[in-house]
Amino acid sequence: MSATVLSLRGATKRFGGLVAVNGIDFDVTEHEVMGLIGPNGSGKSTTLNLISGALKPTAGSITLHGTEIAGLAPQEINRKGVARTFQLVRMLPSMSVLDNVMAGAVFGHRRAWGQAARDKAMALLDRVGLSGRANNRIGELTYIDTKRVELARVLACDPRILLLDEWLAGLNPSELETGITLIKSLRDEGRTIILVEHVMDAIRSLCDRCVVMTSGTKIAEGTPAEVLNDPEVIRAYLGDDDA
Secondary structure, eight states, X not given: OOOEEEEEEEEEEEETTEEEEEEEEEEEETTOEEEEEOSXXXXXXXXXXXXXXXXXXXXXXXXXXXXXXXTOOHHHHHHTTEEEOOSSOOOOTTSBHHHHHHHHHHXXXXXXXXXXXXXXXXXXXXXXXXXXXXXXXXXXXXXHHHHHHHHHHHHHTOOSEEEEESTTTTOOHHHHHHHHHHHHHHHXXXXXXXXXXXXXXXXXXXXXXXXXXXXXXXXXXXXXHHHHTOHHHHHHHHOTTTO
């Protein structure tokens, strides 16, 4: 049995009277791709924000390889091996594609400097299909290519666990096929990934297990086939009239 990498126990986030994440429990094991799915507003991205340190939990525990990370600053959690992408791509627009990826190597979990960082960044740009765009500015790239740069930068951190927040959102059908293939290759490398996604073809083809959320709570957990056939999950997505 694979070792547990990440554990959430009672993870909760309140914003005043609103409970955005309500006592979430789940484990992610090494080399697993975990899908975090549910309707809009169900608390998925907030859960990623708790894991990555963008938000501090109101209550509960989040451990990485048995060490508590709940409440640590984002940069501390990143240096412990958690790296993420964002729903809205966040780049450094004044810097080249290569420099953006090098930033991940310099500030990440396993740091590289100088020529080592450059070599690592170039290898990762090749890995995501952008080896010929290293000297471009971010503003010169297509939307999917900015996502590729963001993914390369995250991989340059050499993370223990990779958080992908709707990385496939906004892609056209051919880009979507390319994106799924790229994430599948990361899975095949044995990377540990939490994937927040609405694209069900991606969930079915990429995920080992899924946690389903609605209104801040977990309502199901299991394989994609199990959860997507769960009547409660169908009701959460479609409403009572269609379940």
